[in-house]
Amino acid sequence: xxxxxxxxxxxxxxxxxxxxxxxxxxxxxxxxxxxxxxxxxxxxxxxxxxxxxxxxxxxxxxxxxxxxxxxxxxxxxxxxxxxxxxxxxxxxxxxxxxxxxxxxxxxxxxxxxxxxxxxxxxxxxxxxxxxxxxxxxxxxxxxxxxxxxxxxxxxxxxxxxxxxxxxxxxxxxxxxxxxxxxxxxxxxxxxxxxxxxxxxxxxxxxxxxxxxxxxxxxxxxxxxxxxxxxxxxxxxxxxxxxxxxxxxxxxxxxxxxxxxx
Amino acid sequence: xxxxxxxxxxxxxxxxxxxxxxxxxxxxxxxxxxxxxxxxxxxxxxxxxxxxxxxxxxxxxxxxxxxxxxxxxxxxxxxxxxxxxxxxxxxxxxxxxxxxxxxxxxxxxxxxxxxxxxxxxxxxxxxxxxxxxxxxxxxxxxxxxxxxxxxxxxxxxxxxxxxxxxxxxxxxxxxxxxxxxxxxxxxxxxxxxxxxxxxxxxxxxxxxxxxxxxxxxxxxxxxxxxxxxxxxxxxxxxxxxxxxxxxxxxxxxxxxxxxxxxxxxxxxxxxxxx
Ligand SMILES: Nc1ncnc2c1ncn2[C@@H]1O[C@H](COP(=O)(O)OP(=O)(O)OP(=O)(O)O)[C@@H](O)[C@H]1O
Ligand SMILES: [Mg+2]
Numbered sequence: 001x002x003x004x005x006x007x008x009x010x011x012x013x014x015x016x017x018x019x020x021x022x023x024x025x026x027x028x029x030x031x032x033x034x035x036x037x038x039x040x041x042x043x044x045x046x047x048x049x050x051x052x053x054x055x056x057x058x059x060x061x062x063x064x065x066x067x068x069x070x071x072x073x074x075x076x077x078x079x080x081x082x083x084x085x086x087x088x089x090x091x092x093x094x095x096x097x098x099x100x101x102x103x104x105x106x107x108x109x110x111x112x113x114x115x116x117x118x119x120x121x122x123x124x125x126x127x128x129x130x131x132x133x134x135x136x137x138x139x140x141x142x143x144x145x146x147x148x149x150x151x152x153x154x155x156x157x158x159x160x161x162x163x164x165x166x167x168x169x170x171x172x173x174x175x176x177x178x179x180x181x182x183x184x185x186x187x188x189x190x191x192x193x194x195x196x197x198x199x200x201x202x203x204x205x206x207x208x209x210x211x212x213x214x215x216x217x218x219x220x221x222x223x224x225x226x227x228x229x230x231x232x233x234x235x236x237x238x239x240x241x242x243x244x245x246x247x248x249x250x251x252x253x254x255x256x257x258x259x260x261x
Numbered sequence: 262x263x264x265x266x267x268x269x270x271x272x273x274x275x276x277x278x279x280x281x282x283x284x285x286x287x288x289x290x291x292x293x294x295x296x297x298x299x300x301x302x303x304x305x306x307x308x309x310x311x312x313x314x315x316x317x318x319x320x321x322x323x324x325x326x327x328x329x330x331x332x333x334x335x336x337x338x339x340x341x342x343x344x345x346x347x348x349x350x351x352x353x354x355x356x357x358x359x360x361x362x363x364x365x366x367x368x369x370x371x372x373x374x375x376x377x378x379x380x381x382x383x384x385x386x387x388x389x390x391x392x393x394x395x396x397x398x399x400x401x402x403x404x405x406x407x408x409x410x411x412x413x414x415x416x417x418x419x420x421x422x423x424x425x426x427x428x429x430x431x432x433x434x435x436x437x438x439x440x441x442x443x444x445x446x447x448x449x450x451x452x453x454x455x456x457x458x459x460x461x462x463x464x465x466x467x468x469x470x471x472x473x474x475x476x477x478x479x480x481x482x483x484x485x486x487x488x489x490x491x492x493x494x495x496x497x498x499x500x501x502x503x504x505x506x507x508x509x510x511x512x513x514x515x516x517x518x519x520x521x522x523x524x525x526x527x528x529x530x531x532x533x534x535x
Contacts, residue, residue: 160323161360161419165374165426166350175377179364 038228045230049222053231056211057218058238064200064214065242067128068135069193075136076143081173083148094144101141106199110134114206127212131203139196146188150181187253194243194250215239271335274299274430274461275320280329282315289315291485293329297430302462304472304493307482308508313465316482317432320463321345321352334429350378353423353431357438359415361407367394367418368403371425379426386425393421397451413444417451430461437468469513473497481505 003011082094101109113134118124125133154177162172182189201216208217219235275297282290289312297303305313318324319331322338322345331339336348362370371390375381381389394400397417407415416436423431433452437445449471456462456475466472472479472493479496481488483504489496500506 155360157356157358157360158362161354161356161362162374163346164321164323164349164352164354165422166346166378167374168346171377175373176362180362183364 040229040233042226042228042230045222045226045228046234048226049218049231049234053215053218053222053234053238057213057215057235058241060212060214061197061200061239062242064128064131064135064203065193065197067132068139068196068200071132071136072139072143072192072196073189075140076147077178079140079144080147080151083144084151098141098144101138102145106134106138106202107205109138110202110205113137127206127208130206131200134202135196135199138199139192142195143189143192146185146192147181150185151177153184154180184257187250187257190246190250190253194246197242197246198239272299273297273332274301274334275463276330276332277316277320278330280316280319280331281327282312282319282324283327289485290319290326293485293487295480295487295490297461297463300459300461301477302456302460302464302475303478303480304476305463305465305480305482306467306469306472306496306508306512307488311482312485313482314434317354317434317463317465320432321349321354323354346378350374350426351429353420353426353428355416355419355423355431355433355436357435359407359412359419359439361415361419361422363407366404366406367399367410370407370418371422374422375425389425389427390421393424394418396424396454397421398447411444412440413447416440416448420448420451420455424455430463431455433462433464433466435465435467437466467512469497469509481508483508 079094079097082090083098085091085094113125113130151173158176158180159172162176163169167175200214203212203214204216204220208214213221215235215238219231222231223229273296277296278294280290280293281288293316305316307313315324319326320333320338322331326339329339330337333348334351336343338345338348361367362373365373368387368390371393372381372383372386375386375389376383379386391400391403394403397420399414399417399421402410402414402418407418410418416439420431420436436452437448440448445468449468452462452464452471453475464471464476474493476493478490479493480490481496481500481502481504488502488504489500495501496505497509500509
């Protein structure tokens, strides 16, 4: 064989294309397209899902996510400040919390709050509160680390300038350091929002009433009703309607941060 | 609190005695004694690493002295019970790297501490801020963010920010060292006019022409001690110590920059990104 390196590359690439074309051809011939279309994308079913899937499910997904994110952000900020505290016990508590909630599955937290707490304490938590707490407790652990990194990324000269003007440590944090830290961590925090959007599907566990259904629950329910995967596909697409623009936003924010450097 | 007699009369703006400062095993200040009178302008010169910045930062306790006593405007800042935030309001500080707050406009940079520390209302704080921006020739920049200003403009805003607290004395740590040569003059002109108005100033600088023309006294530091001090004519013009002569020969060799005139409001051009 006397193929040059370049020729060999071309042959290899050519055979890869050939293989791909063969697989596509086989799938196209063998697959039962009518069946697949009915299973995955039955336009009739898809149409029936609306507007309920928007008015209830999408709205609830966004609502649960924002509740969890809001609570997680506040708790995350508190944890970040505790983690940076000069008082050692605060640091220990924060580290323990963060390690624990990053280490256990979110599913477990949902079960604990959804079923464990009501049974153990004989209280009935409002579903929205349960969701907010579960999502927020988990999200806070991640956000705390992100926010802490942001606070540490603010140049030391900023604190010094603030202190030299007579601001207390706390005042300098609130007025000078934290606002700058949040600018720095806006992209990773938006990423956290995307993750929480998807995690909000765990609400499914809690056995909600119809009006409280979010996308995953709604899809699951409709799946039973129509015996078709179409509701799942539509629900998945609606998650993308939320997460893709957020992902785009993250990249824009990252580009802006990179340019400001 | 007994230690913050704000209006107590005092004769010396800064009084430092037996000041030592170590970072771990590294002793940076090895026993400093000196003072600055009210209305006096004192320039501190000396080679890199001699402890000039550290000395300045011990005055407003950005660095905690290891030993010794520092008294500022009648308040002993090294006293354990001192409310340092109260004392720092009365001490303006200007940094080599400006340290403007990048998330705030020029005007907000000048008002934030007035509002949050001195509890002035917005109208009052804005009025003081505008007056000080005018004083440094930057009235037209009040809505600009620091990133939109040249280095020289940023440093003038930083001076105006310190002045907005109406301090009794000002500390400058190499305020022109980070600036392009053509922007140095504007900043020095502002400092000179401050000196003319009677502000007490302690200035770490490598600008020998400024030291010679504006300072009442020049302090030469090397290796964590004050090697000599006196009038600019004496220390810069006729140094007594070999170390001073060596240092001056090195810094005076390149043609010394001229002290500029009071800047007009026009921008000096170059944008400086952080
Ligand atoms: N926070 C710190 N931790 C450890 N060492 C420090 C710290 N700050 C300053 N030093 C050291 O102290 C010495 C004196 O520093 P200082 O900044 O006071 O010098 P300087 O005279 O201002 O020099 P320059 O002209 O370069 O600004 C240097 O050796 C420096 O490395
Ligand atoms: Mg220095």
